[in-house]
Amino acid sequence: MENKVLAVAAGNEITEKDLSAIISRYPQEQRATLQNEVQKKQLIEQLISFELMSKFGKEIGLNETQEYKEAMENISKEVITSMAINKVLADVTVTDEEVKNYYDNNKEAFSSPATVSARHILVETEEEAKNAKEEISNGSISFGDAAMKYSTCPSNQQGGNLGEFSKGMMVPEFEEAAFNAEIGKITEPVKTQFGYHLIVVDAKNEASVKSFEEVKSNVLNELLKQNQHTKYDQMLKELEGKYGVERK
Structure with a gap:
């Protein structure tokens, strides 16, 4: 493939290979944005500025200074260290x-536990829970509206929605009731340290292991x-x- 000359600065050719090299230094996710003509022209101007400043640096003798020599020694050490590491690791394989x-x-590291998606209503007394359940059952109010009206849990603003959870994320009494509940059916009042809950499970997901x-x-x-x-x-x-x- 022809290595097309894109510019000549201070007597040095700037080629497509040089442009590709500078693009390769950018993170993978940014490289696609550097392929349009506007971005390429900006990069070529950057390469031109490098050549001009490099030429100027040599003209004023910076390449003869001790600072330059120490910098080059450090760069050389970094390059040879990187090459040595790559050589050591090159023959490392996994069968x-x-x-x-x-x-x-x-396999336990690739497993997903059983989960349920549930909503609940939290009140202080069992009587309050039973009254709320009766209202929902006779169609006077929806579960979500009842949660907003009666529940003392912050989830009341989402209609009592707790999202998806697995075992160990809720208090034991609540967890047991939720995992044993029928989908779509409101439970009897469940007592926990927080009060009395009415729970309705919207979905259940069995435990699984990725193949x-x-x-x-x-x-x-x-x-x-x-x-x-x-x-x-x-x-x-x-x-x-x-x-x-x-x-x-």
Whole structure:
């Protein structure tokens, strides 16, 4: 593929390869926005300014200063360190068998608990709860309106809606009643430390476990990171023994 020259600044060519290189330094999510002509022209101007300032810096001898030499030494160290790390980690792999074994031994990590979606009305006394239930049952008022009218829970402004919850998120008495309730049927008053509740369950979701295929790529990436971390630590210990380290 032809490496088209886009500009010449201070005698140096600026090519499409140079433009692609600068675009690649941006985060992945920003790169698409840099592909239109307006953005490309701005980047080319940026590259031109780099060339001009670089030329000026050399002209006034900045590349001969001690500050420049120290900066280049630091940059060189960073580059060779990065290359060395990449070389050490290049041969780290994870087998399909390792991924499957991890999944089989840690299925609880990929499970979703049973949940219910429910609404409730909270009042102080059992009598109040029974009266509210009777009003709802005979059609005098909807459950949501009754919640707004009678409930002392802040959820009253949402018609008593508590959203979706799993076991362990509510007090035991409330939780037991909600998970045992029939969908769409108002429970009898349920006593808790907060008062008396009327509960209606709108939906139930059974506990589930994600399939191996659903999580395979995530597990592979996680195991690869773990193996790379282990290999890196091992290599550092070997190098410390080889080259020596004195911590003060």
